[in-house]
Amino acid sequence: MxxxxxxxxxxxxxxxxxxxxxxxxxxxxxxxxxTCREQKLQNKRLAFANIPKEFSSLTIKSFDSEIYKNKEDVMRARIAKKQAVKYVNSFEEEFESIGKGLYFYSATKGSGKTRLAVSIGNAILSTKHKQVKFVTSLDILKEIKNTYNRESKYTESQLIESINGVQILIVDDIGVEQPTPWVNEILFSIFDTRMKYNRVTIFTSNCSVENLKHDDRLRSRIFKMAIPVEMPEEDIREKQSKDQNREMQDLLLAE
Ligand SMILES: [Zn+2]
Structure with a gap:
Protein backbone atom coordinates (compact mmCIF):
# COMPACT_ATOMS: atom_id res chain seq x y z
CA MET A 1 0.00 0.00 0.00
CA THR A 35 -12.30 -1.74 3.55
CA CYS A 36 -12.73 1.61 5.29
CA ARG A 37 -14.71 2.85 2.29
CA GLU A 38 -17.91 0.92 3.05
CA GLN A 39 -17.75 1.95 6.73
CA LYS A 40 -17.47 5.57 5.71
CA LEU A 41 -20.37 5.27 3.31
CA GLN A 42 -22.44 3.63 6.03
CA ASN A 43 -21.59 6.40 8.51
CA LYS A 44 -22.68 8.94 5.94
CA ARG A 45 -25.94 7.09 5.40
CA LEU A 46 -26.51 7.01 9.16
CA ALA A 47 -25.93 10.75 9.56
CA PHE A 48 -28.15 11.48 6.58
CA ALA A 49 -30.97 9.31 7.94
CA ASN A 50 -31.63 11.86 10.70
CA ILE A 51 -33.26 9.24 12.91
CA PRO A 52 -34.02 10.66 16.37
CA LYS A 53 -31.46 9.46 18.91
CA GLU A 54 -34.00 7.70 21.12
CA PHE A 55 -34.94 5.56 18.11
CA SER A 56 -31.58 5.01 16.48
CA SER A 57 -30.84 1.61 17.98
CA LEU A 58 -34.36 0.19 17.87
CA THR A 59 -34.97 -3.07 16.07
CA ILE A 60 -38.13 -4.80 14.95
CA LYS A 61 -37.17 -7.73 17.13
CA SER A 62 -37.21 -5.57 20.26
CA PHE A 63 -40.68 -4.23 19.45
CA ASP A 64 -42.69 -5.70 22.31
CA SER A 65 -46.14 -6.71 21.10
CA GLU A 66 -46.99 -8.16 24.54
CA ILE A 67 -46.61 -4.85 26.38
CA TYR A 68 -50.18 -3.75 25.59
CA LYS A 69 -52.92 -4.35 28.20
CA ASN A 70 -55.81 -4.84 25.84
CA LYS A 71 -56.05 -8.20 24.07
CA GLU A 72 -57.09 -6.60 20.80
CA ASP A 73 -54.09 -4.28 20.94
CA VAL A 74 -51.74 -7.21 21.54
CA MET A 75 -53.22 -8.89 18.44
CA ARG A 76 -52.81 -5.72 16.36
CA ALA A 77 -49.24 -5.30 17.57
CA ARG A 78 -48.38 -8.92 16.77
CA ILE A 79 -49.77 -8.61 13.25
CA ALA A 80 -48.01 -5.29 12.69
CA LYS A 81 -44.71 -6.72 13.89
CA LYS A 82 -45.09 -9.75 11.63
CA GLN A 83 -45.81 -7.50 8.67
CA ALA A 84 -42.77 -5.36 9.47
CA VAL A 85 -40.50 -8.43 9.50
CA LYS A 86 -41.90 -9.72 6.22
CA TYR A 87 -41.65 -6.30 4.66
CA VAL A 88 -37.94 -6.02 5.45
CA ASN A 89 -37.19 -9.61 4.43
CA SER A 90 -38.73 -9.27 1.00
CA PHE A 91 -38.05 -5.57 0.60
CA GLU A 92 -35.78 -5.82 -2.41
CA GLU A 93 -37.73 -8.53 -4.24
CA GLU A 94 -41.25 -7.31 -3.67
CA PHE A 95 -41.57 -3.75 -2.51
CA GLU A 96 -38.61 -1.64 -3.54
CA SER A 97 -38.98 -2.12 -7.28
CA ILE A 98 -42.60 -0.98 -7.26
CA GLY A 99 -42.04 1.72 -4.64
CA LYS A 100 -44.53 0.28 -2.17
CA GLY A 101 -44.33 1.57 1.40
CA LEU A 102 -46.34 1.14 4.59
CA TYR A 103 -48.81 3.35 6.41
CA PHE A 104 -48.92 2.82 10.20
CA TYR A 105 -51.94 4.38 11.83
CA SER A 106 -53.87 4.59 15.09
CA ALA A 107 -55.56 7.51 16.83
CA THR A 108 -53.60 7.16 20.06
CA LYS A 109 -50.26 8.88 20.43
CA GLY A 110 -47.35 6.87 21.78
CA SER A 111 -48.78 3.56 20.63
CA GLY A 112 -45.62 2.42 18.84
CA LYS A 113 -46.17 3.67 15.27
CA THR A 114 -43.05 5.77 14.95
CA ARG A 115 -41.08 3.16 16.80
CA LEU A 116 -42.01 0.42 14.33
CA ALA A 117 -41.60 2.62 11.25
CA VAL A 118 -38.13 3.68 12.40
CA SER A 119 -37.18 0.09 13.20
CA ILE A 120 -37.93 -0.84 9.61
CA GLY A 121 -35.78 2.08 8.47
CA ASN A 122 -32.96 0.95 10.77
CA ALA A 123 -33.16 -2.60 9.42
CA ILE A 124 -33.09 -1.52 5.78
CA LEU A 125 -30.27 0.90 6.48
CA SER A 126 -28.08 -1.59 8.33
CA THR A 127 -28.71 -4.79 6.39
CA LYS A 128 -29.45 -3.53 2.89
CA HIS A 129 -27.30 -0.39 2.98
CA LYS A 130 -29.99 1.79 1.47
CA GLN A 131 -30.44 5.49 1.90
CA VAL A 132 -33.13 6.20 4.49
CA LYS A 133 -34.40 9.53 5.75
CA PHE A 134 -36.67 10.35 8.66
CA VAL A 135 -38.76 13.53 8.59
CA THR A 136 -42.03 14.70 10.07
CA SER A 137 -44.56 16.05 7.62
CA LEU A 138 -44.42 19.37 9.51
CA ASP A 139 -40.63 19.45 8.96
CA ILE A 140 -41.09 19.06 5.22
CA LEU A 141 -43.60 21.90 5.07
CA LYS A 142 -41.53 24.14 7.34
CA GLU A 143 -38.40 23.61 5.28
CA ILE A 144 -40.25 24.37 2.08
CA LYS A 145 -41.63 27.57 3.62
CA ASN A 146 -38.07 28.50 4.61
CA THR A 147 -37.03 28.38 0.98
CA TYR A 148 -39.41 31.29 0.27
CA ASN A 149 -37.14 33.38 2.45
CA ARG A 150 -34.80 35.50 0.37
CA GLU A 151 -31.73 34.40 2.28
CA SER A 152 -32.49 30.74 1.73
CA LYS A 153 -29.68 28.70 0.24
CA TYR A 154 -32.09 26.53 -1.72
CA THR A 155 -35.10 27.06 -3.88
CA GLU A 156 -38.36 25.25 -3.32
CA SER A 157 -37.78 23.00 -6.31
CA GLN A 158 -34.26 22.12 -5.17
CA LEU A 159 -35.55 21.09 -1.77
CA ILE A 160 -38.39 19.02 -3.25
CA GLU A 161 -35.90 17.41 -5.60
CA SER A 162 -33.66 16.45 -2.68
CA ILE A 163 -36.63 14.92 -0.81
CA ASN A 164 -37.54 12.99 -3.92
CA GLY A 165 -34.01 11.71 -4.33
CA VAL A 166 -34.16 9.79 -1.05
CA GLN A 167 -34.59 6.05 -1.59
CA ILE A 168 -36.65 5.37 1.52
CA LEU A 169 -38.41 8.26 3.20
CA ILE A 170 -40.11 7.91 6.57
CA VAL A 171 -42.79 10.59 6.94
CA ASP A 172 -43.82 10.78 10.57
CA ASP A 173 -47.17 12.14 11.71
CA ILE A 174 -48.85 12.87 8.41
CA GLY A 175 -52.23 14.47 8.95
CA VAL A 176 -51.36 16.82 11.81
CA GLU A 177 -50.80 19.69 9.37
CA GLN A 178 -53.68 21.94 8.36
CA PRO A 179 -54.79 20.68 4.94
CA THR A 180 -54.69 24.03 3.15
CA PRO A 181 -54.65 24.07 -0.67
CA TRP A 182 -50.93 24.86 -0.50
CA VAL A 183 -50.25 21.87 1.79
CA ASN A 184 -52.27 19.58 -0.48
CA GLU A 185 -50.41 20.81 -3.51
CA ILE A 186 -46.91 20.48 -2.00
CA LEU A 187 -47.48 17.05 -0.51
CA PHE A 188 -49.16 15.82 -3.67
CA SER A 189 -46.27 16.96 -5.80
CA ILE A 190 -43.74 15.25 -3.50
CA PHE A 191 -45.61 11.96 -3.23
CA ASP A 192 -46.61 11.92 -6.88
CA THR A 193 -42.98 12.26 -7.97
CA ARG A 194 -41.83 9.69 -5.44
CA MET A 195 -44.38 7.25 -6.81
CA LYS A 196 -43.38 7.92 -10.40
CA TYR A 197 -39.79 7.00 -9.60
CA ASN A 198 -40.80 4.05 -7.41
CA ARG A 199 -39.35 5.61 -4.28
CA VAL A 200 -40.51 3.99 -1.07
CA THR A 201 -42.34 6.10 1.52
CA ILE A 202 -43.27 4.84 4.98
CA PHE A 203 -45.88 6.86 6.88
CA THR A 204 -47.11 7.11 10.41
CA SER A 205 -50.37 8.86 11.19
CA ASN A 206 -52.99 9.44 13.84
CA CYS A 207 -55.69 8.58 11.34
CA SER A 208 -56.43 6.15 8.55
CA VAL A 209 -55.88 7.26 4.96
CA GLU A 210 -59.68 7.52 4.51
CA ASN A 211 -59.90 9.92 7.41
CA LEU A 212 -57.05 12.23 6.41
CA LYS A 213 -58.43 15.73 6.00
CA HIS A 214 -56.45 16.31 2.81
CA ASP A 215 -58.04 16.38 -0.63
CA ASP A 216 -59.04 13.24 -2.56
CA ARG A 217 -56.15 13.48 -4.97
CA LEU A 218 -53.58 13.35 -2.18
CA ARG A 219 -55.42 10.60 -0.33
CA SER A 220 -55.64 8.40 -3.40
CA ARG A 221 -51.92 8.95 -4.02
CA ILE A 222 -51.08 7.80 -0.48
CA PHE A 223 -53.37 4.79 -0.92
CA LYS A 224 -51.45 3.73 -3.98
CA MET A 225 -48.01 4.15 -2.46
CA ALA A 226 -48.43 2.51 0.95
CA ILE A 227 -50.07 -0.54 2.51
CA PRO A 228 -52.12 0.38 5.60
CA VAL A 229 -51.12 -1.26 8.89
CA GLU A 230 -53.44 -0.77 11.86
CA MET A 231 -51.64 -0.16 15.14
CA PRO A 232 -52.79 -0.54 18.78
CA GLU A 233 -54.82 2.16 20.52
CA GLU A 234 -52.80 2.32 23.72
CA ASP A 235 -50.16 4.75 24.89
CA ILE A 236 -47.25 2.59 26.00
CA ARG A 237 -44.68 5.33 26.55
CA GLU A 238 -45.40 5.59 30.26
CA LYS A 239 -45.34 1.83 30.67
CA GLN A 240 -42.05 1.62 28.82
CA SER A 241 -40.38 4.24 31.00
CA LYS A 242 -41.77 2.57 34.14
CA ASP A 243 -40.32 -0.76 32.99
CA GLN A 244 -37.01 0.92 32.31
CA ASN A 245 -36.99 2.54 35.76
CA ARG A 246 -37.76 -0.79 37.37
CA GLU A 247 -34.85 -2.37 35.54
CA MET A 248 -32.58 0.46 36.70
CA GLN A 249 -33.81 0.11 40.27
CA ASP A 250 -33.08 -3.59 40.17
CA LEU A 251 -29.63 -2.74 38.92
CA LEU A 252 -29.06 -0.25 41.75
CA LEU A 253 -30.36 -2.67 44.37
CA ALA A 254 -28.41 -5.65 43.10
CA GLU A 255 -25.83 -6.93 45.55
ZN1 LIG B 1 -8.74 2.83 4.30
Missing amino acids: LNATSKCPHGKCDGSGMMWLRNPETLETKAQYC
Missing part, protein backbone atom coordinates in the same frame (compact mmCIF):
# COMPACT_ATOMS: atom_id res chain seq x y z
CA LEU A 2 1.71 3.09 -1.24
CA ASN A 3 -0.53 5.63 0.40
CA ALA A 4 -1.16 4.06 3.83
CA THR A 5 -1.46 6.58 6.66
CA SER A 6 -2.94 6.65 10.13
CA LYS A 7 -6.00 8.41 8.70
CA CYS A 8 -7.32 5.01 7.65
CA PRO A 9 -8.65 2.93 10.59
CA HIS A 10 -7.04 -0.13 8.97
CA GLY A 11 -3.78 1.62 8.08
CA LYS A 12 -4.27 0.67 4.45
CA CYS A 13 -5.08 3.91 2.68
CA ASP A 14 -4.75 7.67 3.17
CA GLY A 15 -8.28 7.93 4.51
CA SER A 16 -9.75 8.48 1.06
CA GLY A 17 -11.03 4.92 0.78
CA MET A 18 -8.69 4.13 -2.14
CA MET A 19 -5.55 2.03 -1.81
CA TRP A 20 -2.72 2.25 -4.29
CA LEU A 21 -0.97 -1.04 -4.84
CA ARG A 22 2.23 -1.61 -6.78
CA ASN A 23 2.93 -4.82 -8.57
CA PRO A 24 6.49 -5.71 -7.47
CA GLU A 25 7.35 -7.24 -10.83
CA THR A 26 5.89 -4.85 -13.36
CA LEU A 27 6.05 -1.86 -10.97
CA GLU A 28 2.62 -0.93 -12.23
CA THR A 29 0.33 0.78 -9.70
CA LYS A 30 -3.34 0.22 -9.50
CA ALA A 31 -6.15 1.55 -7.32
CA GLN A 32 -8.38 -0.62 -5.19
CA TYR A 33 -11.18 0.12 -2.71
CA CYS A 34 -10.11 -0.02 0.93
Whole structure:
Protein backbone atom coordinates (compact mmCIF):
# COMPACT_ATOMS: atom_id res chain seq x y z
CA MET A 1 0.00 0.00 0.00
CA LEU A 2 1.71 3.09 -1.24
CA ASN A 3 -0.53 5.63 0.40
CA ALA A 4 -1.16 4.06 3.83
CA THR A 5 -1.46 6.58 6.66
CA SER A 6 -2.94 6.65 10.13
CA LYS A 7 -6.00 8.41 8.70
CA CYS A 8 -7.32 5.01 7.65
CA PRO A 9 -8.65 2.93 10.59
CA HIS A 10 -7.04 -0.13 8.97
CA GLY A 11 -3.78 1.62 8.08
CA LYS A 12 -4.27 0.67 4.45
CA CYS A 13 -5.08 3.91 2.68
CA ASP A 14 -4.75 7.67 3.17
CA GLY A 15 -8.28 7.93 4.51
CA SER A 16 -9.75 8.48 1.06
CA GLY A 17 -11.03 4.92 0.78
CA MET A 18 -8.69 4.13 -2.14
CA MET A 19 -5.55 2.03 -1.81
CA TRP A 20 -2.72 2.25 -4.29
CA LEU A 21 -0.97 -1.04 -4.84
CA ARG A 22 2.23 -1.61 -6.78
CA ASN A 23 2.93 -4.82 -8.57
CA PRO A 24 6.49 -5.71 -7.47
CA GLU A 25 7.35 -7.24 -10.83
CA THR A 26 5.89 -4.85 -13.36
CA LEU A 27 6.05 -1.86 -10.97
CA GLU A 28 2.62 -0.93 -12.23
CA THR A 29 0.33 0.78 -9.70
CA LYS A 30 -3.34 0.22 -9.50
CA ALA A 31 -6.15 1.55 -7.32
CA GLN A 32 -8.38 -0.62 -5.19
CA TYR A 33 -11.18 0.12 -2.71
CA CYS A 34 -10.11 -0.02 0.93
CA THR A 35 -12.30 -1.74 3.55
CA CYS A 36 -12.73 1.61 5.29
CA ARG A 37 -14.71 2.85 2.29
CA GLU A 38 -17.91 0.92 3.05
CA GLN A 39 -17.75 1.95 6.73
CA LYS A 40 -17.47 5.57 5.71
CA LEU A 41 -20.37 5.27 3.31
CA GLN A 42 -22.44 3.63 6.03
CA ASN A 43 -21.59 6.40 8.51
CA LYS A 44 -22.68 8.94 5.94
CA ARG A 45 -25.94 7.09 5.40
CA LEU A 46 -26.51 7.01 9.16
CA ALA A 47 -25.93 10.75 9.56
CA PHE A 48 -28.15 11.48 6.58
CA ALA A 49 -30.97 9.31 7.94
CA ASN A 50 -31.63 11.86 10.70
CA ILE A 51 -33.26 9.24 12.91
CA PRO A 52 -34.02 10.66 16.37
CA LYS A 53 -31.46 9.46 18.91
CA GLU A 54 -34.00 7.70 21.12
CA PHE A 55 -34.94 5.56 18.11
CA SER A 56 -31.58 5.01 16.48
CA SER A 57 -30.84 1.61 17.98
CA LEU A 58 -34.36 0.19 17.87
CA THR A 59 -34.97 -3.07 16.07
CA ILE A 60 -38.13 -4.80 14.95
CA LYS A 61 -37.17 -7.73 17.13
CA SER A 62 -37.21 -5.57 20.26
CA PHE A 63 -40.68 -4.23 19.45
CA ASP A 64 -42.69 -5.70 22.31
CA SER A 65 -46.14 -6.71 21.10
CA GLU A 66 -46.99 -8.16 24.54
CA ILE A 67 -46.61 -4.85 26.38
CA TYR A 68 -50.18 -3.75 25.59
CA LYS A 69 -52.92 -4.35 28.20
CA ASN A 70 -55.81 -4.84 25.84
CA LYS A 71 -56.05 -8.20 24.07
CA GLU A 72 -57.09 -6.60 20.80
CA ASP A 73 -54.09 -4.28 20.94
CA VAL A 74 -51.74 -7.21 21.54
CA MET A 75 -53.22 -8.89 18.44
CA ARG A 76 -52.81 -5.72 16.36
CA ALA A 77 -49.24 -5.30 17.57
CA ARG A 78 -48.38 -8.92 16.77
CA ILE A 79 -49.77 -8.61 13.25
CA ALA A 80 -48.01 -5.29 12.69
CA LYS A 81 -44.71 -6.72 13.89
CA LYS A 82 -45.09 -9.75 11.63
CA GLN A 83 -45.81 -7.50 8.67
CA ALA A 84 -42.77 -5.36 9.47
CA VAL A 85 -40.50 -8.43 9.50
CA LYS A 86 -41.90 -9.72 6.22
CA TYR A 87 -41.65 -6.30 4.66
CA VAL A 88 -37.94 -6.02 5.45
CA ASN A 89 -37.19 -9.61 4.43
CA SER A 90 -38.73 -9.27 1.00
CA PHE A 91 -38.05 -5.57 0.60
CA GLU A 92 -35.78 -5.82 -2.41
CA GLU A 93 -37.73 -8.53 -4.24
CA GLU A 94 -41.25 -7.31 -3.67
CA PHE A 95 -41.57 -3.75 -2.51
CA GLU A 96 -38.61 -1.64 -3.54
CA SER A 97 -38.98 -2.12 -7.28
CA ILE A 98 -42.60 -0.98 -7.26
CA GLY A 99 -42.04 1.72 -4.64
CA LYS A 100 -44.53 0.28 -2.17
CA GLY A 101 -44.33 1.57 1.40
CA LEU A 102 -46.34 1.14 4.59
CA TYR A 103 -48.81 3.35 6.41
CA PHE A 104 -48.92 2.82 10.20
CA TYR A 105 -51.94 4.38 11.83
CA SER A 106 -53.87 4.59 15.09
CA ALA A 107 -55.56 7.51 16.83
CA THR A 108 -53.60 7.16 20.06
CA LYS A 109 -50.26 8.88 20.43
CA GLY A 110 -47.35 6.87 21.78
CA SER A 111 -48.78 3.56 20.63
CA GLY A 112 -45.62 2.42 18.84
CA LYS A 113 -46.17 3.67 15.27
CA THR A 114 -43.05 5.77 14.95
CA ARG A 115 -41.08 3.16 16.80
CA LEU A 116 -42.01 0.42 14.33
CA ALA A 117 -41.60 2.62 11.25
CA VAL A 118 -38.13 3.68 12.40
CA SER A 119 -37.18 0.09 13.20
CA ILE A 120 -37.93 -0.84 9.61
CA GLY A 121 -35.78 2.08 8.47
CA ASN A 122 -32.96 0.95 10.77
CA ALA A 123 -33.16 -2.60 9.42
CA ILE A 124 -33.09 -1.52 5.78
CA LEU A 125 -30.27 0.90 6.48
CA SER A 126 -28.08 -1.59 8.33
CA THR A 127 -28.71 -4.79 6.39
CA LYS A 128 -29.45 -3.53 2.89
CA HIS A 129 -27.30 -0.39 2.98
CA LYS A 130 -29.99 1.79 1.47
CA GLN A 131 -30.44 5.49 1.90
CA VAL A 132 -33.13 6.20 4.49
CA LYS A 133 -34.40 9.53 5.75
CA PHE A 134 -36.67 10.35 8.66
CA VAL A 135 -38.76 13.53 8.59
CA THR A 136 -42.03 14.70 10.07
CA SER A 137 -44.56 16.05 7.62
CA LEU A 138 -44.42 19.37 9.51
CA ASP A 139 -40.63 19.45 8.96
CA ILE A 140 -41.09 19.06 5.22
CA LEU A 141 -43.60 21.90 5.07
CA LYS A 142 -41.53 24.14 7.34
CA GLU A 143 -38.40 23.61 5.28
CA ILE A 144 -40.25 24.37 2.08
CA LYS A 145 -41.63 27.57 3.62
CA ASN A 146 -38.07 28.50 4.61
CA THR A 147 -37.03 28.38 0.98
CA TYR A 148 -39.41 31.29 0.27
CA ASN A 149 -37.14 33.38 2.45
CA ARG A 150 -34.80 35.50 0.37
CA GLU A 151 -31.73 34.40 2.28
CA SER A 152 -32.49 30.74 1.73
CA LYS A 153 -29.68 28.70 0.24
CA TYR A 154 -32.09 26.53 -1.72
CA THR A 155 -35.10 27.06 -3.88
CA GLU A 156 -38.36 25.25 -3.32
CA SER A 157 -37.78 23.00 -6.31
CA GLN A 158 -34.26 22.12 -5.17
CA LEU A 159 -35.55 21.09 -1.77
CA ILE A 160 -38.39 19.02 -3.25
CA GLU A 161 -35.90 17.41 -5.60
CA SER A 162 -33.66 16.45 -2.68
CA ILE A 163 -36.63 14.92 -0.81
CA ASN A 164 -37.54 12.99 -3.92
CA GLY A 165 -34.01 11.71 -4.33
CA VAL A 166 -34.16 9.79 -1.05
CA GLN A 167 -34.59 6.05 -1.59
CA ILE A 168 -36.65 5.37 1.52
CA LEU A 169 -38.41 8.26 3.20
CA ILE A 170 -40.11 7.91 6.57
CA VAL A 171 -42.79 10.59 6.94
CA ASP A 172 -43.82 10.78 10.57
CA ASP A 173 -47.17 12.14 11.71
CA ILE A 174 -48.85 12.87 8.41
CA GLY A 175 -52.23 14.47 8.95
CA VAL A 176 -51.36 16.82 11.81
CA GLU A 177 -50.80 19.69 9.37
CA GLN A 178 -53.68 21.94 8.36
CA PRO A 179 -54.79 20.68 4.94
CA THR A 180 -54.69 24.03 3.15
CA PRO A 181 -54.65 24.07 -0.67
CA TRP A 182 -50.93 24.86 -0.50
CA VAL A 183 -50.25 21.87 1.79
CA ASN A 184 -52.27 19.58 -0.48
CA GLU A 185 -50.41 20.81 -3.51
CA ILE A 186 -46.91 20.48 -2.00
CA LEU A 187 -47.48 17.05 -0.51
CA PHE A 188 -49.16 15.82 -3.67
CA SER A 189 -46.27 16.96 -5.80
CA ILE A 190 -43.74 15.25 -3.50
CA PHE A 191 -45.61 11.96 -3.23
CA ASP A 192 -46.61 11.92 -6.88
CA THR A 193 -42.98 12.26 -7.97
CA ARG A 194 -41.83 9.69 -5.44
CA MET A 195 -44.38 7.25 -6.81
CA LYS A 196 -43.38 7.92 -10.40
CA TYR A 197 -39.79 7.00 -9.60
CA ASN A 198 -40.80 4.05 -7.41
CA ARG A 199 -39.35 5.61 -4.28
CA VAL A 200 -40.51 3.99 -1.07
CA THR A 201 -42.34 6.10 1.52
CA ILE A 202 -43.27 4.84 4.98
CA PHE A 203 -45.88 6.86 6.88
CA THR A 204 -47.11 7.11 10.41
CA SER A 205 -50.37 8.86 11.19
CA ASN A 206 -52.99 9.44 13.84
CA CYS A 207 -55.69 8.58 11.34
CA SER A 208 -56.43 6.15 8.55
CA VAL A 209 -55.88 7.26 4.96
CA GLU A 210 -59.68 7.52 4.51
CA ASN A 211 -59.90 9.92 7.41
CA LEU A 212 -57.05 12.23 6.41
CA LYS A 213 -58.43 15.73 6.00
CA HIS A 214 -56.45 16.31 2.81
CA ASP A 215 -58.04 16.38 -0.63
CA ASP A 216 -59.04 13.24 -2.56
CA ARG A 217 -56.15 13.48 -4.97
CA LEU A 218 -53.58 13.35 -2.18
CA ARG A 219 -55.42 10.60 -0.33
CA SER A 220 -55.64 8.40 -3.40
CA ARG A 221 -51.92 8.95 -4.02
CA ILE A 222 -51.08 7.80 -0.48
CA PHE A 223 -53.37 4.79 -0.92
CA LYS A 224 -51.45 3.73 -3.98
CA MET A 225 -48.01 4.15 -2.46
CA ALA A 226 -48.43 2.51 0.95
CA ILE A 227 -50.07 -0.54 2.51
CA PRO A 228 -52.12 0.38 5.60
CA VAL A 229 -51.12 -1.26 8.89
CA GLU A 230 -53.44 -0.77 11.86
CA MET A 231 -51.64 -0.16 15.14
CA PRO A 232 -52.79 -0.54 18.78
CA GLU A 233 -54.82 2.16 20.52
CA GLU A 234 -52.80 2.32 23.72
CA ASP A 235 -50.16 4.75 24.89
CA ILE A 236 -47.25 2.59 26.00
CA ARG A 237 -44.68 5.33 26.55
CA GLU A 238 -45.40 5.59 30.26
CA LYS A 239 -45.34 1.83 30.67
CA GLN A 240 -42.05 1.62 28.82
CA SER A 241 -40.38 4.24 31.00
CA LYS A 242 -41.77 2.57 34.14
CA ASP A 243 -40.32 -0.76 32.99
CA GLN A 244 -37.01 0.92 32.31
CA ASN A 245 -36.99 2.54 35.76
CA ARG A 246 -37.76 -0.79 37.37
CA GLU A 247 -34.85 -2.37 35.54
CA MET A 248 -32.58 0.46 36.70
CA GLN A 249 -33.81 0.11 40.27
CA ASP A 250 -33.08 -3.59 40.17
CA LEU A 251 -29.63 -2.74 38.92
CA LEU A 252 -29.06 -0.25 41.75
CA LEU A 253 -30.36 -2.67 44.37
CA ALA A 254 -28.41 -5.65 43.10
CA GLU A 255 -25.83 -6.93 45.55
ZN1 LIG B 1 -8.74 2.83 4.30
